[in-house]
Amino acid sequence: MPRLHPTIILFFILFTLVLRAQKKPNVVVVLVDDLGLGDVSYYRKAHSDTIIVETPAIDALAKNGAVFTNAHAPAALCAPSRYAIMTGNHCYRSDAPWGVWGSYEKSPIKENQLTLSKLMKQAGYQTAFFGKWHIGGDFLKKDDPNTIYRGPRNKPELDVDIKKIVGGGPRYRGFDYALSFQAGIQDVPYAVYEDNDMMPLAKDSKITYISQTKMDKIGVKLDKAEGLGDSNWNPHDMGPLLVKKAMDYIDANAHKDRPFFMYYSALAVHLPHTPTDELNGIKIAGTTPSKHLDLVKELDVQIQILIDTLKKQGIYDDTIIMLTSDNGGLLRKNTLKSGHRPSDIYRGGKNQAYEGGNRVPFIVSWNNHFKHQINESPVLGLDIMATLAELNHIEISADQALDSSSLLPLLENETEDLDRVIYTQSVTGKEVMLIKDGFKLILQVDKSDKSNHTQTPIALFNLNDNPGELEAHNLITNAQYQPKIKELATLYHATRKSGRPTASRFVNN
Structure with missing residues (x-):
């Protein structure tokens, strides 16, 4: 039986290695x-x-x-x-x-x-x-x-x-x-x-x-x-x-x-x-x-x-x-x-x-x-x-x-x-949550509004210093944070109404 030329053997070895390298996980x-x-x-x-x-x-x-x-x-x-x-x-x-x-x-x-x-x-x-x-x-x-x-x-x-x-x-x-x-x-x-x-x-x-x-x-x-x-x-x-x-x-x-x-x-x-x-x-x-x-x-x-x-x-x-x-x-x-x-x-x-x-x-x-x-x-x-x-x-x-x-x-x-x-949500309680830069806004969806378009802010927590969401530090009525509540609520409504992607698919593009 004729022996394969070393060059051919080397080619097959390299070809196999390339195939293995290219195989997806x-x-x-x-x-x-x-x-x-x-x-x-x-x-x-x-x-x-x-x-x-x-x-x-x-x-x-x-x-x-x-x-x-x-x-x-x-x-x-x-x-x-x-x-x-x-x-x-x-x-x-x-x-x-x-x-x-x-x-x-x-x-x-x-x-x-x-x-x-x-x-x-x-x-x-x-x-x-x-x-x-x-x-x-x-x-x-x-x-x-x-x-x-x-x-x-x-x-x-x-x-x-x-x-x-x-x-x-x-x-x-x-x-x-x-x-x-x-x-x-x-x-x-x-x-x-x-x-x-x-x-x-x-x-x-x-x-x-x-x-x-x-x-x-x-x-x-x-x-x-x-x-x-x-x-x-x-x-x-x-x-x-x-x-x-x-x-x-x-x-x-x-x-x-x-x-x-x-x-x-x-x-x-x-x-x-x-x-x-x-x-x-x-x-x-x-x-x-x-x-x-x-x-x-x-x-x-x-x-x-x-x-x-x-x-x-x-x-x-x-x-x-x-x-x-x-x-x-x-x-x-x-x-x-x-x-x-x-x-x-x-x-x-x-x-x-x-x-x-x-x-x-x-x-x-x-x-x-x-x-x-x-x-x-x-x-x-x-x-x-x-x-x-x-x-x-x-x-x-x-x-x-x-x-x-x-x-x-x-x-x-x-x-x-x-x-x-x-952006995330509960279910039975019909709340939606928006978190940006560690500030978390919870909005209560009006359960009588089947369109889910009517929401009322009910809580604001700064997770950066209150990760346990202690109620004593709920900022919803704090005058200092009213602009933040408005900012997050506006962002939430804009996101829902736009219908556009809320995330870049490839963040390194």
Whole structure:
């Protein structure tokens, strides 16, 4: 057999090295449900020596990457935040600015709207969704298979065929593969969907009515309404199922020609708090002061499993991991009694207008690429869109992702700060919040005005010297700060009325 000329061998070696150098990194975005800043021990240790529950896996990501200490969820409640993170648009640009809460409601994401998955497909990625969707979807009516079911929320919905998602789910919004829970573990349908089809949880699974009486037998208190689901539904098992399917996906796609984009939308740490007994050889249930904190521990073990799987496949160094939360932490009695502080030093928690409602962890790790840093720039969860766009040299069109700023210059240490106005909102209380240069204005939206155009300033805090938003230092009636209130209110109204982008897509352009 003739031997290859050394020049040819050298050419193939160089060609292989060039291909490897040009291959894009895999991307894993982890969106956690109800994880507060203080739930991550890395963040909590900055202000306290009392750590009730350690999160070693998440802490390791933080120590190896960029840690944003002034990061905000787009809203203080999950559903509107999920729309904003997926599209790069503020919640108010949605047809349902306060959120789409029912699995059988119409998705607020338009078919022609850019999503993270569509962006990454455009960049040449294979795309996969795992976990809680909570951005609406289409199911057919049982008694009329030609009609999409739309029904009331928080009451039993029985005239719906839950066997198949026919629109509005992750497969219809740009994901090549999906293992989805349409409302997480908190609401109907109590079922798991692989791609668009209901995935039986056991060989004898059938569609049945999931009642509180049925759940009492397995120690589960339903968070929302009774309704249809898989007869083998047990939320204690859903976290392990989710991470197992994600592991399988990584194993199957680690060395394909195209890199993968995984959106891992964790079920933890939302109610009902149903930790598994054991995961990855680690005891979970009953090992912390509350079931809530058991789930924080379970979440961290899931992250460790994902990291270990990437390392086992030899692709950890070639994978960007972004981790954040959809809103602030939960203020549960047993958790607080233990001394744990889900919101760290900040006031309030989930669904509140105070910082504890929307101040969240935000960590970006890419081993040997992004240097460790602690960054105080104001950022938002919806900035993931523009960051991934710039990373892939994709220019976002003028009518898409209007509020997303690229964080790549911060991650690559090209700039130390991002000049940014933070706009966010609560939900049930219908407050909106604007933060500029550390001054935070809270406006109360008139609940009788369905246009959401009537707002009244109700609080002004200087977060620079009052990060805990102590009410004694509410500046709303202080004569000295009336010009500041007017300035921020004018900025808010101008932003809403203009319809133009509120953020530069690439801050280093």
